Every structure is written in structure tokens, then in C-alpha cells.
Amino acid sequence: MQIPVVRNVLEANDxxxxxxxxxxxxxxxxxxxxxSSPGAGKTTLLERTLRDLGGEFRMAVIEGDLxxxxxxxxxxxxxxxxxxxxxxxxxxxxxxxxxxxMEQLDLAGLDILFIENVGNxxxxxxxxxxxxxxxxxxxxxxGDDKPEKYPLLFNLAKAMLLNKVxxxxxVDFDTARARAHATRLNRDLAVFEVSARDGxxxxxxxxxxxxxxxxxxxxx
Amino acid sequence: xxxxxxxxxxxxxxxxxxxxQGCTRLMRVRVEYGALAGIMPEALELCFEALTRGTAHExxxxxxxxLPLRLRCVFCGTVFGGEGQEARFTxxxxxxxVAGHVVEQGKExxxxxxxxx
Numbered sequence: 169m170q171i172p173v174v175r176n177v178l179e180a181n182d183x184x185x186x187x188x189x190x191x192x193x194x195x196x197x198x199x200x201x202x203x204s205s206p207g208a209g210k211t212t213l214l215e216r217t218l219r220d221l222g223g224e225f226r227m228a229v230i231e232g233d234l235x236x237x238x239x240x241x242x243x244x245x246x247x248x249x250x251x252x253x254x255x256x257x258x259x260x261x262x263x264x265x266x267x268x269x270m271e272q273l274d275l276a277g278l279d280i281l282f283i284e285n286v287g288n289x290x291x292x293x294x295x296x297x298x299x300x301x302x303x304x305x306x307x308x309x310x311g312d313d314k315p316e317k318y319p320l321l322f323n324l325a326k327a328m329l330l331n332k333v334x335x336x337x338x339v340d341f342d343t344a345r346a347r348a349h350a351t352r353l354n355r356d357l358a359v360f361e362v363s364a365r366d367g368x369x370x371x372x373x374x375x376x377x378x379x380x381x382x383x384x385x386x387x388x
Numbered sequence: 389x390x391x392x393x394x395x396x397x398x399x400x401x402x403x404x405x406x407x408x409q410g411c412t413r414l415m416r417v418r419v420e421y422g423a424l425a426g427i428m429p430e431a432l433e434l435c436f437e438a439l440t441r442g443t444a445h446e447x448x449x450x451x452x453x454x455l456p457l458r459l460r461c462v463f464c465g466t467v468f469g470g471e472g473q474e475a476r477f478t479x480x481x482x483x484x485x486v487a488g489h490v491v492e493q494g495k496e497x498x499x500x501x502x503x504x505x
Contacts (some may be wrong), residue, residue: 171502291390355487
């Protein structure tokens with residue numbers, strides 16, 4: 169029997185993502201999906217953000233990694249709630265994993281939920297986790313042609329952080345080039361040059377978080 | 389890399405579609421994917437085959453049809469095509485704008501037909 173049909177193959181993921189989005193919207197929680205290569209500094213960025221804004225916002229983190237709960241332990245040390253998801257080899261987080269991680273969090277009074285995706289610039293981009301925005305993190309220890317090589321992420325992200333700018337004197341990374349390519353892919357992309365290690369440039373990122381948070385709250 | 393997740397979702401959806409018609413064995417599954425859907429056909433075929441091997445669906449054919457990219461310029465409204473990831477950032481043939489093209493077709497990943505018994 170031939171059965172014609174039109175169904176989105178990822179509809180199960182999209183449905184769960186819609187559920188995540190509904191739950192977060194009803195509580196006015198801003199959710200950000202942090203995507204980068206392994207080692208770009210997502211966890212360090214979170215540690216500093218959680219420490220610096222801890223008095224201002226209630227924040228929680230869903231940590232995605234193939235193995236270990238090292239990152240969840242690192243971010244918990246800041247006082248924020250953290251749940252670790254181990255994908256056991258899976259290269260990205262799915263919305264159902266995020267949904268079950270949310271069940272382990274106390275969402276009451278939460279302002280911002282960070283989803284630290286598995287370090288990978290390809291697969292996480294394809295799977296909606298119910299976030300308000302994807303945030304791309306690129307470190308200056310990588311190639312400045314990453315936006316050219318992985319255009320989809322930079323096209324879909326609302327913000328890009330160029331991290332580890334304290335290393336700029338020692339590397340050949342051309343920030344103007346990375347910026348130019350990324351903004352060519354996405355004219356509305358907000359770009360922040362930061363060092364999560366020494367704290368430089370972080371205030372502009374925090375202001376963006378405050379604005380996003382305000383917008384989300386106003387929509388409730 | 390994410391093709392295994394896609395193949396698992398696809399198989400589940402195809403089984404569900406077949407079951408709704410009282411069928412239990414998949415023979416052919418047709419999928420349309422957009423040029424920007426991030427699908428490597430060879431990888432998806434491999435995953436689909438691995439998942440069906442040793443099941444009632446062993447030997448089921450996976451037919452993959454690529455939907456070409458169709459872009460619309462947000463500034464002048466010209467609709468145009470192209471190939472590859474870079475195509476969406478090529479200058480609009482109407483006004484030369486390079487950014488902000490809307491993808492009218494190219495991101496789809498759709499199950500379109502199931503042949504089952």
C-alpha cells in the first residue's frame with residue numbers, strides 16, 4: 169500500500185521544543201542555547217556570568233556533555249542550579265532531554281535558563297531546544313573563518329561572543345574578519361568581544377542579557 | 389553526525405504512518421529534504437539501513453529527494469535559486485543585496501510517502 173503523507177521528520181523534537189517554550193513563556197524565563205566548538209570557553213563564560221549577575225538574576229544551567237558531570241559541578245560552585253545531561257556519545261541536545269532536565273530544576277522565580285549544548289558547531293544547530301535565542305561562542309584561539317565554515321549557526325544566532333580576547337596579542341585571529349563574515353550572514357547579530365578569564369568586555373554581554381530578559385518578561 | 393537521530397525519528401514516523409493504515413512492514417520510504425537541511429544522504433541511508441537490519445523492515449528502500457534552494461530577497465522581493473550553503477549569501481540578482489535573503493524552500497525535512505504492507 170502506498171501512503172502519501174506530509175510530516176516533518178523532526179516533528180517529535182519540534183513538539184517537545186514547543187512544550188519547553190510554552191513552559192518557559194508562562195514563567196517569563198529567558199532561555200539561551202549556547203553553541204560553540206569544544207574548548208571555546210562556554211563553561212568559563214557561564215561561571216563568570218553566574219557570579220557577576222548572581223545578585224541580579226536567578227539563573228540555572230542545563231549542561232550537555234558526552235560524559236562526566238565536571239561542567240555541572242563547576243557551574244554549581246557559583247551557587248546557580250545546574251543539571252547535567254550526558255548524551256553518551258550523542259553530538260547534540262534534543263528538546264526531550266532539555267524537557268526532562270527542566271523537571272529537575274526549581275523553575276519558580278527563575279529569570280534565565282542557560283542551555284550549554286554539546287561542543288559542536290554543526291548538529292546542535294539543527295535541533296530546536298525551545299530556546300529564545302541561540303548564542304554562538306567563538307574563541308580567538310580558533311580560526312577566524314569559523315563563520316564562513318559553519319554558516320548556519322552564525323545565521324541563526326542572535327548573539328556571537330568572541331571569547332579569550334586576552335589571547336589576541338599571541339594569536340593570528342583577525343576579529344574584524346570574523347565580525348565581517350558573521351554579520352554578512354546575519355545583519356542583526358549582536359557581537360561581543362570578551363574574555364571570560366579576565367572579565368574584559370563582559371559588561372556589554374550583560375547588558376544584552378538584561379535587555380533580552382526584559383523583553384521576555386514583558387511578553388509574559 | 390546527527391543523521392542517526394534523524395533516521396530514528398524518521399523510522400518512528402514511518403512506522404506510525406504505516407500502522408495507521410494497518411500495515412506493519414515498511415517497503416519504501418520517501419523523504420524530501422531541503423538543500424539547507426543539513427542532511428548528508430549517504431549518512432542518512434547508512435543509519436536507516438542499520439536501524440532496519442534484522443527487523444521487519446529489513447531491505448526497505450529509502451528514497452531521498454533534495455529540494456533545491458529557493459530564496460526571496462527581503463529588500464526587492466526577487467525570488468531566486470542557488471546551490472550550496474553559500475548560495476543564500478550571494479548577491480540578489482534583482483538589487484545586489486547579499487544579506488537577509490529569506491529561505492522559501494531549502495530547510496524542509498519531510499516524510500512524503502510510505503509504501504508498506
